[in-house]
Amino acid sequence: MDVFYAYTYTTAGWLSLQSLALITVPHAITTLLLAETRPASEIEIYFARCLGFSLLTITVLTAMLTGSIPLTSTVSEPVTGEDSDPKAPYAVPTLAVTSGFQAVSAVYAYTWYLASGKTVFAVAMAGYVAGAAIGLWCVLFASSRGKISRRTGADKRTTGFPFGNAEAAKKHAGKRL
Incomplete structure (x- = not known):
């Protein structure tokens, strides 16, 4: 499997996992992150589900714009030429934006881990760092075939x-x- 598509599927899986947890069980997220156990307020549930839907939207957009999900139902002629790239035209910009998102999210999770010491932030940081590192590698080395x-x-x-x-x-x- 191409590293580029491995990055796309890994990003989609990581963001989907987070979004499904935020959408389905916002009460459990609140319990994990707070020192005292209390029921989640309505505003916390609202924001958790909004973030979950936002992450799910980013997941779908990432899969569509990188060409992992074909947007046409017809089979087209293969493009030939020196500068042809089989990926979607928005694949590299989408790759750069999602890699930046994961890098910023990793830094944010790290600051929360330093402030609170909770393991859930360390796990989030590790996931985001892995995604950002693979994305950076793809931006640097896997975005084109080169001119040999x-x-x-x-x-x-x-x-x-x-x-x-x-x-x-x-x-x-x-x-x-």
């Missing part, structure tokens, strides 16, 4: 700055002989 030179086999978009590629220079010098 037929002559040298090297990626045309790279340069030797600030370090030279001695191994590629040896291979290239060997072909001239």
Whole structure:
């Protein structure tokens, strides 16, 4: 499976898990996070369910905009060409936004963990850090196939700055002989 789609499904699963908990059992969330046990107020239940619906919406948008869920019912001709990418046109921007969301959420969960010491914040932080790390990796390395030179086999978009590629220079010098 492509790392990009693994990130998409992991993000969708993580956000769905959180949203379902917030929508179905907001009372349990309140019990986990408060020091004293008391029933959740109506406003806490309202905000928990609104956040749950928001996370579910982000999940669906992430799956649709990255091309994991096809938006057309017809099979189109495969796109050929050097710059064609099989992913949806909004896949990379969606990837960047969701990775940023997960990074900010990880920092926020970390601050709450430091302030309260509750394990639930550490678990949330770990999940968000994992998602943000995979998303960052995808933004940096898996967002395009690159431009591979037929002559040298090297990626045309790279340069030797600030370090030279001695191994590629040896291979290239060997072909001239």
